[in-house]
Amino acid sequence: xxxxxxxxxxxxxxxxxxxxxxxxxxxxxxxxxxxxxxxxxxxxxxxxxxxxxxxxxxxxxxxxxxxxxxxxxxxxxxxxxxxxxxxxxxxxxxxxxxxxxxxxxxxxxxxxxxxxxxxxxxxxxxxxxxxxxxxxxxxxxxxxxxxxxxxxxxxxxxxxxxxxxxxxxxxxxxxxxxxxxxxxxxxxxxxxxxxxxxxxxxxxxxxxxxxxxxxxxxxxxxxxxxxxxxxxxxxxxxxxxxxxxxxxxxxxxxxxxxxxxxxxxxxxxxxxxxxxxxxxxxxxxxxxxxxxxxxxxxxxxxxxxxxxxxxxxxxxxxxxxxxxxxxxxxxxxxxxxxxxxxxxxxxxxxxxxxxxxxxxxxxxxxxxxxxxxx
Amino acid sequence: xxxxxxxxxxxxxxxxxxxxxxxxxxxxxxxxxxxxxxxxxxxxxxxxxxxxxxxxxxxxxxxxxxxxxxxxxxxxxxxxxxxxxxxxxxxxxxxxxxxxxxxxxxxxxxxxxxxxxxxxxxxxxxxxxxxxxxxxxxxxxxxxxxxxxxxxxxxxxxxxxxxxxxxxxxxxxxxxxxxxxxxxxxxxxxxxxxxxxxxxxxxxxxxxxxxxxxxxxxxxxxxxxxxxxxxxxxxxxxxxxxxxxxxxxxxxxxxxxxxxxxxxxxxxxxxxxxxxxxxxxxxxxxxxxxxxxxxx
Ligand SMILES: Nc1ncnc2c1ncn2[C@@H]1O[C@H](COP(=O)(O)OP(=O)(O)OP(=O)(O)O)[C@@H](O)[C@H]1O
Ligand SMILES: [Mg+2]
Numbered sequence: 001x002x003x004x005x006x007x008x009x010x011x012x013x014x015x016x017x018x019x020x021x022x023x024x025x026x027x028x029x030x031x032x033x034x035x036x037x038x039x040x041x042x043x044x045x046x047x048x049x050x051x052x053x054x055x056x057x058x059x060x061x062x063x064x065x066x067x068x069x070x071x072x073x074x075x076x077x078x079x080x081x082x083x084x085x086x087x088x089x090x091x092x093x094x095x096x097x098x099x100x101x102x103x104x105x106x107x108x109x110x111x112x113x114x115x116x117x118x119x120x121x122x123x124x125x126x127x128x129x130x131x132x133x134x135x136x137x138x139x140x141x142x143x144x145x146x147x148x149x150x151x152x153x154x155x156x157x158x159x160x161x162x163x164x165x166x167x168x169x170x171x172x173x174x175x176x177x178x179x180x181x182x183x184x185x186x187x188x189x190x191x192x193x194x195x196x197x198x199x200x201x202x203x204x205x206x207x208x209x210x211x212x213x214x215x216x217x218x219x220x221x222x223x224x225x226x227x228x229x230x231x232x233x234x235x236x237x238x239x240x241x242x243x244x245x246x247x248x249x250x251x252x253x254x255x256x257x258x259x260x261x262x263x264x265x266x267x268x269x270x271x272x273x274x275x276x277x278x279x280x281x282x283x284x285x286x287x288x289x290x291x292x293x294x295x296x297x298x299x300x301x302x303x304x305x306x307x308x309x310x311x312x313x314x315x316x317x318x319x320x321x322x323x324x325x326x327x328x329x330x331x332x333x334x335x336x337x338x339x340x341x342x343x344x345x346x347x348x349x350x351x352x353x354x355x356x357x358x359x360x361x362x363x364x365x366x367x368x369x370x371x372x373x374x
Numbered sequence: 375x376x377x378x379x380x381x382x383x384x385x386x387x388x389x390x391x392x393x394x395x396x397x398x399x400x401x402x403x404x405x406x407x408x409x410x411x412x413x414x415x416x417x418x419x420x421x422x423x424x425x426x427x428x429x430x431x432x433x434x435x436x437x438x439x440x441x442x443x444x445x446x447x448x449x450x451x452x453x454x455x456x457x458x459x460x461x462x463x464x465x466x467x468x469x470x471x472x473x474x475x476x477x478x479x480x481x482x483x484x485x486x487x488x489x490x491x492x493x494x495x496x497x498x499x500x501x502x503x504x505x506x507x508x509x510x511x512x513x514x515x516x517x518x519x520x521x522x523x524x525x526x527x528x529x530x531x532x533x534x535x536x537x538x539x540x541x542x543x544x545x546x547x548x549x550x551x552x553x554x555x556x557x558x559x560x561x562x563x564x565x566x567x568x569x570x571x572x573x574x575x576x577x578x579x580x581x582x583x584x585x586x587x588x589x590x591x592x593x594x595x596x597x598x599x600x601x602x603x604x605x606x607x608x609x610x611x612x613x614x615x616x617x618x619x620x621x622x623x624x625x626x627x628x629x630x631x632x633x634x635x636x637x638x639x640x641x642x643x644x645x646x647x648x649x650x651x652x653x654x655x656x657x658x659x660x661x662x663x664x665x666x667x668x669x670x
Contacts, residue, residue, distance in 0.1 A: 095566055099570035116574055164575070
């Protein structure tokens with residue numbers, strides 16, 4: 001988990017680069033963005049995460065100037081963007097559909113924006129070559145977009161948006177079509193560019209790992225609203241809702257009624273089962289609905305009863321998913337709940353001691369999970 | 375076998391509808407005019423055996439083609455046809471492009487209706503429509519009456535029987551051939567390309583020049599050829615709307631054929647016309663091919 005070196009968003013004096021103020025965007029009677037207020041600061045690497053159709057692209061398009069908010073205002077560097085056309089904004093966007101010019105070669109596609117700036121030939125040449133090298137496209141410079149592969153096209157689109165070195169870069173799923181190795185390399189290139197040039201990035205991705213790797217902050221969206229904005233570590237460790245916990249990574253959710261007991265909260269979740277103990281800073285009333293969310297890697301599994309665990313439950317192994325470095329055990333409790341527990345495979349497979357149908361104990365500490373109201 | 379049939383069909387088509395008629399016309403062009411029926415000699419008589427075939431071929435010559443070079447009427451007519459075709463193609467493009475652009479930008483539910491409106495004139499006879507233009511353009515025609523009524527002019531303009539009327543007629547008649555290919559190119563264009571261009575610093579206008587025009591280039595080329603090729607040989611429009619000063623090879627051809635009853639010279643004129651047209655037709659085909667490759 002990368003701890004951000006800077007955290008401008010916590011600095012009350014910092015001036016945000018981008019400000020969404022009560023922005024609503026409607027298409028006909030469909031609300032794509034619903035009363036959204038959000039600040040994004042300079043030099044941030046801001047990731048938008050959310051299910052398909054939740055409004056990520058719409059947010060980007062409003063920043064780039066292709067769509068106007070139905071209500072509310074957007075400020076970039078303190079300036080109201082309402083009357084600024086796309087070509088007058090120091091913003092470049094990489095389109096989800098790439099939008100490469102089919103009549104131009106890869107080289108000319110990348111040079112397109114530079115030529116509009118009226119730079120001299122030498123400078124353009126140097127910059128395009130640099131971009132080609134960066135995206136490993138030098139070999140394809142002379143080809144037309146229809147003569148290269150999908151992943152190569154995506155890289156051309158990325159190179160084209162990077163070429164002008166804008167103040168704000170909007171990347172709509174920039175790496176989705178790349179293989180894992182190339183994607184990781186490109187992620188690091190992007191972070192490198194970000195560090196070197198101080199460009200602000202807003203990036204849409206469907207890949208949580210990517211968001212975790214590159215982002216300074218992650219915004220989890222649903223149906224036109226931002227549900228939570230936080231650093232990747234916070235999003236993962238301290239989600240503010242079942243929705244966020246469920247959306248990012250793997251999670252076990254157990255719902256029940258709260259029973260505050262001193263510093264801790266006990267959750268009554270099933271007849272005849274011991275209460276689950278958890279810690280929280282939020283206040284829960286007795287009998288209030290409460291959800292306990294715990295990541296599988298924080299659930300321990302053993303054949304013998306653990307002695308000093310705050311929470312322990314008995315069940316039997318329903319399924320084992322072997323993922324190479326780790327294994328996930330699906331443990332069925334007598335109540336029918338299925339809890340996932342993850343262990344690192346430090347031993348060879350043949351020496352694994354737990355297998356299907358085995359009766360097992362699962363256990364976790366009282367600080368391992370989070371307690372959520374909704 | 376299936377492959378063979380598939381290939382054979384278009385070739386049979388070509389042979390039956392192009393090659394055979396062409397050979398017949400060429401044969402007439404190589405014959406001499408005669409007071410006979412049909413009005414040229416020699417006639418091929420296969421019943422006479424080898425000898426008569428040989429004499430038939432020995433009597434064919436290029437005299438008529440030579441004749442075309444002796445009278446400057448012919449090359450002037452060819453040249454003026456090319457000129458008129460070139461100019462009216464440009465005019466049609468200038469009128470047609472904005473229409474096609476407007477259609478492609480119109481709301482999707484309107485497009486079929488607009489297309490229908492473009493094609494609608496084809497449902498009435500071409501001749502009737504040209505006659506209608508005579509009614510509009512003549513000295514007492516609708517246009518002059520309207521302009522007089524507006525007070526823009528004091529006396530009727532002479533439009534009918536001038537080249538201007540010919541241009542109006544050609545642009546009117548051939549406009550759909552220009553609009554349709556351009557429209558189909560523009561309609562296929564992805565709007566996000568214009569957004570990308572603007573995002574990269576283009577104004578609306580420069581995005582149009584740098585993206586829209588190049589992407590509709592093949593449509594423009596196709597439309598221009600579809601207008602240019604038939605206009606060179608156009609006969610009805612210049613004879614009905616044009617004046618004595620309008621010189622077009624189609625009109626010359628018609629006069630040779632029907633007024634002079636000189637079939638051989640008329641055929642020679644037609645053969646040369648065809649040879650001139652072969653060049654743009656080949657260019658047109660190449661453009662279509664290139665487009666298919668780019669899309670494939
Ligand atoms: N021009 C439009 N007209 C009508 N509805 C639209 C338009 N553009 C977007 N929408 C709707 O707005 C919602 C948000 O769209 P958007 O493109 O922002 O989704 P997204 O979060 O980018 O999804 P994905 O991850 O699939 O790209 C969707 O439900 C979409 O159908
Ligand atoms: Mg999207």
